[in-house]
Amino acid sequence: MGAVGQFFQSIPIDLLIIQTVNGIVTGMILALVASGLTLIFGIMDVVNFAHGELFMLGAYMGVIAFAATGNFWLALALSALIIGIFGAALQIVTLRPLIGRDPLNTILATFGVSLILQNYALWQFGPVARKISEPISAEFTLFYLQYPWYRIAIAALSGAIIGSLYLFLKFSKFGVWIRATTQDRVMAQAMGIPVPLVYTGVFALGAAMAAASGVLFAPFGGVDYSMGLQWVLEAFIVVVVGGMGNLGGSIVAAIFISLLEAYAAVWLDPSQAVIVSFVVLILTLLFRPTGLFATPK
Amino acid sequence: MTAAPLDKPMNLDKAHLSHTAVFWTGFCAVMAALIAAPLVLPVFWSGFLTEILIWGLLAMSSDLLIGYTGMVSFGHSAFFGLGMYGAAAALIIVKPANLWLAILFGLGGAAGAALFVAYFSTRLRDIYFAITTLIFSQIFYVIIFTWTAVTGGENGLIFDRPHFTIPFIVNVSFNSRTMHWFVLAVVTGSYLILRRVTQSPFGMVLQSIRENEARTRAIGYPVERYKIVSVMLSGLFAGLAGVLYAVQKEFAAPDFVYFLTSGEAVIYNVLGGIGTLIGPIVGAGFFQLMRQLLSEWFGDQFPYLIPLGIIFVAMIIFLPQGLLGFARRWLNR
Amino acid sequence: MTAAAVSADPLVRVEDVHTYYGKSHILHGVSLEVGAGEVVGLLGRNGVGKSTTLKTIMGLVQPSRGSVQLAGAPITGLPPHKLARLGISYVPEDRRIFRLLTVMENLRTGFDRHGVTEEKRKALLDKVFTYFPVLAERRGQAGGTLSGGEQQMLAIARAMMLEPRIVLLDEPTEGLMPRMVSQIRQIIDVLHSEGIAILLVEQNVPLTLQASQRVYIMEKGSVRHHCAASAIDVNDAVIKQYLGV
Numbered sequence: 001m002g003a004v005g006q007f008f009q010s011i012p013i014d015l016l017i018i019q020t021v022n023g024i025v026t027g028m029i030l031a032l033v034a035s036g037l038t039l040i041f042g043i044m045d046v047v048n049f050a051h052g053e054l055f056m057l058g059a060y061m062g063v064i065a066f067a068a069t070g071n072f073w074l075a076l077a078l079s080a081l082i083i084g085i086f087g088a089a090l091q092i093v094t095l096r097p098l099i100g101r102d103p104l105n106t107i108l109a110t111f112g113v114s115l116i117l118q119n120y121a122l123w124q125f126g127p128v129a130r131k132i133s134e135p136i137s138a139e140f141t142l143f144y145l146q147y148p149w150y151r152i153a154i155a156a157l158s159g160a161i162i163g164s165l166y167l168f169l170k171f172s173k174f175g176v177w178i179r180a181t182t183q184d185r186v187m188a189q190a191m192g193i194p195v196p197l198v199y200t201g202v203f204a205l206g207a208a209m210a211a212a213s214g215v216l217f218a219p220f221g222g223v224d225y226s227m228g229l230q231w232v233l234e235a236f237i238v239v240v241v242g243g244m245g246n247l248g249g250s251i252v253a254a255i256f257i258s259l260l261e262a263y264a265a266v267w268l269d270p271s272q273a274v275i276v277s278f279v280v281l282i283l284t285l286l287f288r289p290t291g292l293f294a295t296p297k
Numbered sequence: 298m299t300a301a302p303l304d305k306p307m308n309l310d311k312a313h314l315s316h317t318a319v320f321w322t323g324f325c326a327v328m329a330a331l332i333a334a335p336l337v338l339p340v341f342w343s344g345f346l347t348e349i350l351i352w353g354l355l356a357m358s359s360d361l362l363i364g365y366t367g368m369v370s371f372g373h374s375a376f377f378g379l380g381m382y383g384a385a386a387a388l389i390i391v392k393p394a395n396l397w398l399a400i401l402f403g404l405g406g407a408a409g410a411a412l413f414v415a416y417f418s419t420r421l422r423d424i425y426f427a428i429t430t431l432i433f434s435q436i437f438y439v440i441i442f443t444w445t446a447v448t449g450g451e452n453g454l455i456f457d458r459p460h461f462t463i464p465f466i467v468n469v470s471f472n473s474r475t476m477h478w479f480v481l482a483v484v485t486g487s488y489l490i491l492r493r494v495t496q497s498p499f500g501m502v503l504q505s506i507r508e509n510e511a512r513t514r515a516i517g518y519p520v521e522r523y524k525i526v527s528v529m530l531s532g533l534f535a536g537l538a539g540v541l542y543a544v545q546k547e548f549a550a551p552d553f554v555y556f557l558t559s560g561e562a563v564i565y566n567v568l569g570g571i572g573t574l575i576g577p578i579v580g581a582g583f584f585q586l587m588r589q590l591l592s593e594w595f596g597d598q599f600p601y602l603i604p605l606g607i608i609f610v611a612m613i614i615f616l617p618q619g620l621l622g623f624a625r626r627w628l629n630r
Numbered sequence: 631m632t633a634a635a636v637s638a639d640p641l642v643r644v645e646d647v648h649t650y651y652g653k654s655h656i657l658h659g660v661s662l663e664v665g666a667g668e669v670v671g672l673l674g675r676n677g678v679g680k681s682t683t684l685k686t687i688m689g690l691v692q693p694s695r696g697s698v699q700l701a702g703a704p705i706t707g708l709p710p711h712k713l714a715r716l717g718i719s720y721v722p723e724d725r726r727i728f729r730l731l732t733v734m735e736n737l738r739t740g741f742d743r744h745g746v747t748e749e750k751r752k753a754l755l756d757k758v759f760t761y762f763p764v765l766a767e768r769r770g771q772a773g774g775t776l777s778g779g780e781q782q783m784l785a786i787a788r789a790m791m792l793e794p795r796i797v798l799l800d801e802p803t804e805g806l807m808p809r810m811v812s813q814i815r816q817i818i819d820v821l822h823s824e825g826i827a828i829l830l831v832e833q834n835v836p837l838t839l840q841a842s843q844r845v846y847i848m849e850k851g852s853v854r855h856h857c858a859a860s861a862i863d864v865n866d867a868v869i870k871q872y873l874g875v
Contacts, residue, residue, distance in 0.1 A: 094610055101617075103424065104369050107424065108369075108613050112609040118602075119602040173742045176731065177739070179728070183729065184726055186690060186726075187728070190690070190722075191740055192711050192740070240428060271439070271442070289421065289425065
């Protein structure tokens with residue numbers, strides 16, 4: 001009892017609360033990235049390796065748009081729009097020819113695209129990280145820290161975007177098309193739903209969401225060509241843990257994993273804290289491979 | 298059926314004989330060229346060729362999984378990396394540095410990783426398996442990268458190249474020529490072994506698993522066992538490539554454990570042609586050669602992965618069978 | 631057995647179609663026609679290619695040879711979603727309604743089209759709810775919670791939302807209670823009275839003969855017999871030959 005009691009006494013409560021807030025903020029961004037990924041997988045059976053690069057390009061686009069317009073929110077919207085269109089073009093050129101083929105092909109193709117985009121960014125923008133300044137520089141006091149309001153804003157905005165996605169899927173015409181196509185691609189076509197267009201649209205949507213996450217994250221962590229790699233790996237873990245194609249599951253999983261990592265960072269080196277997500281993944285694959293939070297159909 | 302049946306067996310034999318003859322003639326010709334290479338080429342290009350052989354071995358091991366068993370794995374960086382670090386461990390800990398011990402340690406390390414991956418290969422399909430192997434590579438990467446005390450962390454490990462020793466017979470140090478021949482011998486031996494494996498009944502079952510796993514299982518084959526053996530074999534040869542790399546370059550670095558190395562192996566597979574064993578070596582050669590040429594023509598900073606990446610994606614769309622894919626049937630007879 | 635006269639340009643013409651599933655040669659030169667507003671039956675044992683014929687017309691499978699025409703214009707090779715917009719509706723075997731979508735959303739996939747005004751939409755819904763009051767009751771429920779018969783009604787109602795010129799019905803009475811079979815008969819009559827053509831694939835011979843004007847009988851991937859429905863009855867030698875056990 002003594003050792004355990006000491007352990008619990010040694011945990012600084014204020015640090016835990018700070019990490020909880022940090023975990024939720026990171027979790028919301030991760031949720032936004034992961035929802036695009038799981039949407040694309042759920043509907044098109046495509047594992048989009050290039051998703052992290054869409055995130056990264058979105059951040060760079062945000063930097064450029066911000067430099068041009070001086071307005072962060074405008075830059076956010078522009079970046080999402082441009083990368084969304086780029087995503088559509090990407091899908092049409094590289095993924096549409098592969099429809100109907102072994103899914104192995106799309107994994108390889110998106111992997112190839114991710115390499116191209118990463119190196120393009122390195123070539124075009126150089127290895128030095130860029131920064132955007134936060135649109136909201138006000139801070140509030142959280143225990144002994146001056147905590148930036150901006151981080152709370154990111155979490156709220158991510159939540160809002162995901163919420164809009166949910167409403168869109170539930171109520172809009174395109175949303176019904178998407179859900180019908182996911183359930184029965186053949187009958188969706190027989191009902192006149194232009195499935196190839198739905199696929200392109202979904203990919204564009206996923207790309208736009210990834211880009212938005214990138215811009216939101218940019219003031220937080222800086223923009224460089226390799227930022228996509230780290231996020232895509234975590235996003236994949238989130239998608240598998242949450243259940244592939246399960247939007248709600250991936251959001252819960254994103255926050256869950258981010259919180260665990262944030263707590264682990266109290267004791268471990270941040271570069272090691274990522275092992276937590278690996279452990280969660282392995283446990284999920286061992287005991288509930290369809291996803292920890294997957295709702296039984 | 299009314300044609301003289303006596304003709305038939307003889308014709309088949311003739312075709313088989315001529316195929317075998319052509320194959321081995323070609324094989325000998327290529328071998329002769331590769332053996333002569335260090336005598337003819339400048340040192341840089343000879344070493345370049347040696348490296349291509351090593352990457353080729355890695356890609357070949359990956360082909361066993363992708364091309365013959367139908368399992369896409371991004372885990373080969375782990376096997377390669379552990380082979381590399383295993384060899385490094387032997388060469389650093391045990392003095393005098395022993396080549397065979399390095400190979401043993403390296404294969405042991407790779408086998409450990411392979412066991413881990415093999416377990417999951419039986420419980421996960423396709424995409425889940427691919428993502429999981431990718432993450433395993435990353436797990437090993439993080440461990441190697443952060444456990445600086447043991448693995449040298451970011452900076453890796455440096456050591457000396459061991460001598461080539463056969464007890465009581467020979468003890469010579471390698472120069473770049475003999476190193477090349479040694480690598481060539483190992484890679485050629487591996488190719489012949491893998492070729493034997495893929496053409497054996499075991500290999501036939503693997504291919505049947507790739508074609509239709511459910512049906513293979515329904516027929517009664519213990520698919521899980523075959524997959525495990527396939528992963529282990531693949532891991533061992535990938536580890537062997539890692540050992541060769543360590544011995545040739547005299548260092549071990551965590552970069553090679555990053556999943557991108559597996560990605561490159563897969564690129565060689567696709568470029569050269571999956572399911573051909575030789576194709577991946579050709580793919581490795583093509584890739585490295587293009588990369589070298591591009592950096593010579595356009596300078597070191599040129600992002601060679603952009604045009605190569607575009608070629609890769611274009612090949613997946615338009616030429617999925619790869620450069621040697623047209624010869625796939627022929628090579629596997 | 632005289633074939634009933636067919637107009638020069640039938641609504642749907644299938645001409646010498648050969649279709650393969652992988653290496654299996656399923657359709658060996660199928661030819662048939664459906665005139666505008668006609669109810670045409672397609673009979674035959676299991677596995678002779680009746681469903682495949684419907685799927686070929688709907689563009690869900692591509693024929694390797696032969697052609698399909700809609701009102702004289704070639705439609706072979708067009709994707710199914712274009713054909714649905716051109717006026718061909720498909721009601722497959724086992725209905726295949728969208729189980730996780732509500733009844734209303736299922737219907738919506740049909741009327742959410744270019745050119746459907748608010749009024750048209752109301753009119754379509756009113757019509758369908760009049761014919762199938764049970765669907766109106768369950769409009770907010772998920773499709774998967776409906777009974778077999780209700781799902782069949784939803785499948786047909788959904789097809790009607792496309793305002794089709796022809797409906798391809800694949801075994802609508804399969805798995806339904808006898809009571810529901812007469813309901814299906816009524817629905818076919820209703821569609822017919824609206825001027826919609828129907829190509830009816832069925833195992834239920836009496837129903838098919840009663841509801842159709844002409845019938846085709848298939849065996850082993852091609853059409854073997856063709857006549858007016860009134861010219862034969864259940865006990866006919868032809869029926870025994872191609873459909874007998």
